Amino acid sequence: xxxxxxxxPTRIEFGVDKEKxxxxxxxxxxxxxALIVYGSERVKKSGLFDDVVKxxxxxxxxxxxxxxxxSNPILSKVREGIELARKFGADxxxxxxxxxxxxxAKAIAAGTVYEGDVWDFFTGKAKVxxxxxxxxxxxxxxxxxxxxxxxxxxxDATQQKYSLSGFSLFPKVSVINPKLQSTVSRDYLxxxxxDIIAHSIEAYFTAKVHPELISMQVxxxxxxxxxxxxxxxxxxxxxxxxxxxAWAATMALNGLTHVGIAKYGFPNHMIEHAMSAVCDVPHGxxxxxxxxxxxxxxKDQNPQQFTRFAREVFGxxxxxxxxxxxxxxxxxxxxxxxxxxxxxxxxxxxEVIDNAAGNAVAWxxxxxxxxxxxxxxxxxxx
Amino acid sequence: xxxxxxxxPTRIEFGVDKEKxxxxxxxxxxxxxALIVYGSERVKKSGLFDDVVKxxxxxxxxxxxxxxxxSNPILSKVREGIELARKFGADxxxxxxxxxxxxxAKAIAAGTVYEGDVWDFFTGKAKVxxxxxxxxxxxxxxxxxxxxxxxxxxxDATQQKYSLSGFSLFPKVSVINPKLQSTVSRDYLxxxxxDIIAHSIEAYFTAKVHPELISMQVxxxxxxxxxxxxxxxxxxxxxxxxxxxAWAATMALNGLTHVGIAKYGFPNHMIEHAMSAVCDVPHGxxxxxxxxxxxxxxKDQNPQQFTRFAREVFGxxxxxxxxxxxxxxxxxxxxxxxxxxxxxxxxxxxEVIDNAAGNAVAWxxxxxxxxxxxxxxxxxxx
Numbered sequence: 001x002x003x004x005x006x007x008x009p010t011r012i013e014f015g016v017d018k019e020k021x022x023x024x025x026x027x028x029x030x031x032x033x034a035l036i037v038y039g040s041e042r043v044k045k046s047g048l049f050d051d052v053v054k055x056x057x058x059x060x061x062x063x064x065x066x067x068x069x070x071s072n073p074i075l076s077k078v079r080e081g082i083e084l085a086r087k088f089g090a091d092x093x094x095x096x097x098x099x100x101x102x103x104x105a106k107a108i109a110a111g112t113v114y115e116g117d118v119w120d121f122f123t124g125k126a127k128v129x130x131x132x133x134x135x136x137x138x139x140x141x142x143x144x145x146x147x148x149x150x151x152x153x154x155x156d157a158t159q160q161k162y163s164l165s166g167f168s169l170f171p172k173v174s175v176i177n178p179k180l181q182s183t184v185s186r187d188y189l190x191x192x193x194x195d196i197i198a199h200s201i202e203a204y205f206t207a208k209v210h211p212e213l214i215s216m217q218v219x220x221x222x223x224x225x226x227x228x229x230x231x232x233x234x235x236x237x238x239x240x241x242x243x244x245x246a247w248a249a250t251m252a253l254n255g256l257t258h259v260g261i262a263k264y265g266f267p268n269h270m271i272e273h274a275m276s277a278v279c280d281v282p283h284g285x286x287x288x289x290x291x292x293x294x295x296x297x298x299k300d301q302n303p304q305q306f307t308r309f310a311r312e313v314f315g316x317x318x319x320x321x322x323x324x325x326x327x328x329x330x331x332x333x334x335x336x337x338x339x340x341x342x343x344x345x346x347x348x349x350x351e352v353i354d355n356a357a358g359n360a361v362a363w364x365x366x367x368x369x370x371x372x373x374x375x376x377x378x379x380x381x382x
Numbered sequence: 383x384x385x386x387x388x389x390x391p392t393r394i395e396f397g398v399d400k401e402k403x404x405x406x407x408x409x410x411x412x413x414x415x416a417l418i419v420y421g422s423e424r425v426k427k428s429g430l431f432d433d434v435v436k437x438x439x440x441x442x443x444x445x446x447x448x449x450x451x452x453s454n455p456i457l458s459k460v461r462e463g464i465e466l467a468r469k470f471g472a473d474x475x476x477x478x479x480x481x482x483x484x485x486x487a488k489a490i491a492a493g494t495v496y497e498g499d500v501w502d503f504f505t506g507k508a509k510v511x512x513x514x515x516x517x518x519x520x521x522x523x524x525x526x527x528x529x530x531x532x533x534x535x536x537x538d539a540t541q542q543k544y545s546l547s548g549f550s551l552f553p554k555v556s557v558i559n560p561k562l563q564s565t566v567s568r569d570y571l572x573x574x575x576x577d578i579i580a581h582s583i584e585a586y587f588t589a590k591v592h593p594e595l596i597s598m599q600v601x602x603x604x605x606x607x608x609x610x611x612x613x614x615x616x617x618x619x620x621x622x623x624x625x626x627x628a629w630a631a632t633m634a635l636n637g638l639t640h641v642g643i644a645k646y647g648f649p650n651h652m653i654e655h656a657m658s659a660v661c662d663v664p665h666g667x668x669x670x671x672x673x674x675x676x677x678x679x680x681k682d683q684n685p686q687q688f689t690r691f692a693r694e695v696f697g698x699x700x701x702x703x704x705x706x707x708x709x710x711x712x713x714x715x716x717x718x719x720x721x722x723x724x725x726x727x728x729x730x731x732x733e734v735i736d737n738a739a740g741n742a743v744a745w746x747x748x749x750x751x752x753x754x755x756x757x758x759x760x761x762x763x764x
């Protein structure tokens with residue numbers, strides 16, 4: 001185990017109907033005026049918005065709305081939210097939606113109390129020192145944002161998909177209601193499975209020190225995603241599977257599966273962010289294309305851990321068998337594994353490669369991720 | 383997954399020499415006057431006390447000492463600490479020692495700011511509403527107290543070994559330095575292994591709903607304890623093993639391996655607390671006697687999970703094989719598995735059974751734990 005610091009103050013309220021108590025949770029922390037961030041009008045049609053808002057009204061919490069956040073959320077919407085929050089004098093930001101919504105809410109929470117430009121937090125020009133209190137009802141299990149201090153937003157002017165983070169961005173209270181997640185489409189279920197697996201494997205493969213206890217926890221998470229995704233494809237109403245799937249998403253990126261390990265990177269995310277920034281493909285769909293290719297490209301850097309992955313996750317012998325098993329599983333559940341399925345080819349692919357090479361610099365990745373290396377990885381995904 | 387609430391605000395500082403920064407961590411949270419709780423003079427002879435105190439002095443934190451906390455900590459020492467803390471006007475309690483020390487520190491932290499008798503928190507007459515800030519340098523990995531809100535103390539007047547808890551008792555900062563734990567005796571290493579395994583199995587076997595993801599996390603913990611204990615018996619200086627062992631102890635009881643499960647009990651602890659309250663045996667030594675006996679007595683209540691335990695932890699087929707493998711492993715590492723090894727026999731055993739039957743009522747255990755049932759369990763440990 002290497003030295004580490006760990007603290008995660010987020011309160012999780014997990015269970016059916018917990019969103020109805022959000023007003024109470026917020027009130028306990030002094031909320032009086034909230035900006036509510038959401039995506040499509042579906043949260044209103046489904047009654048979810050009203051259920052949450054009823055609890056806020058009972059506690060005397062006033063609110064204004066910032067709807068229309070899209071998947072792969074964009075900076076211009078964040079700026080709009082900041083303006084709204086300032087005018088209203090919001091003390092809290094409440095996200096009702098998936099990870100895109102929550103990530104936007106975090107950026108708004110930090111940007112509202114910052115005098116400069118919110119994009120400074122993404123470029124590293126400024127650090128998040130304070131923020132409005134963040135709360136969320138998470139309707140899609142994937143990003144893990146409900147129990148961490150990070151967020152990802154695309155600058156729609158420059159097509160840079162970057163992240164921000166800061167201790168004050170840990171949500172104060174996150175509601176995870178598996179039942180609310182039952183309406184997620186089949187496509188987004190499998191993209192989410194891909195995303196959670198990606199969060200699980202990045203450090204697992206790239207950290208040169210990775211204690212066996214942590215490896216076992218990561219493998220437990222991956223095996224849970226595989227088992228519950230299959231259960232949910234058979235029966236989307238299986239609330240036990242839905243709950244475990246959701247909790248695996250949270251555990252994959254709440255810091256606990258990253259303690260005591262050596263320095264690590266997010267190469268799959270670095271590459272995929274370019275795909276969704278340039279082509280607006282679903283994040284998880286991009287990741288399931290990148291992962292098997294990157295694993296093949298990278299496996300000789302850490303042969304023991306790749307062999308371990310094959311054995312522990314799939315009961316197979318060799319690194320290559322493990323990679324192929326993952327790819328076949330992605331094919332089986334119906335998330336893409338080839339660039340052609342996402343129509344990323346020719347000039348568009350070149351643009352994606354350029355963008356990824358830019359990410360490699362901006363993210364201060366290992367210098368091995370040159371434009372040429374990224375092209376080599378993509379060549380394995382054709 | 384069943385509904386749950388989870389929040390654990392403790393900051394963990396893990397790594398060699400982190401205890402030297404305790405003064406800084408405390409200062410960041412406004413500490414000015416600390417009561418330092420410790421056990422034997424060994425912490426002074428080893429230089430640890432001075433290393434920590436140097437950091438406090440650098441930050442201008444004044445302190446008074448409350449030494450002499452013993453294993454199976456007692457209420458009279460807690461009362462002494464409360465009096466000292468009040469006279470001194472302490473704002474913080476810093477424990478330098480193992481779980482006994484930290485549990486005493488938690489009771490002192492709660493008792494100092496409570497007008498009534500601190501024992502009220504243990505009997506359920508009062509709830510912990512506030513407390514002095516608790517900090518700790520944990521020198522023995524076992525109780526998990528460094529990342530939870532509970533503590534156990536024995537009332538030396540009545541021989542009741544009870545617990546208290548409350549959100550304000552989560553340590554603000556816990557230092558886990560594996561190197562400091564290298565000096566733990568061989569005996570206390572194996573007793574600690576037993577204690578961590580006990581923390582792991584109580585809910586694992588007694589919760590009627592136990593999601594597979596959580597079961598896998600518990601099994602990862604148990605397998606880690608087995609692997610690292612053997613490594614440490616071979617080489618006490620193996621800091622990687624020491625670190626994983628310590629982190630398994632923390633993970634066993636920080637709440638995360640208890641989310642989403644049904645109601646559960648602590649029958650092994652309920653029974654063992656009587657043994658250490660009456661006979662002052664080491665907690666882990668008592669537990670390794672109780673566990674195989676209790677498992678044999680209980681296994682038909684939850685056959686699937688016992689079979690799973692045998693398969694996942696030991697690669698065996700049947701529940702009984704799994705129980706015997708655990709018992710044999712306890713024998714192998716040298717922690718007791720029979721009452722005679724602890725000299726608990728005859729009239730003393732009867733007294734222990736009476737005491738345990740009292741615990742069963744006080745802890746509001748399942749009504750199945752009658753005096754007769756407890757005697758039956760002990761009969762399996764002869």
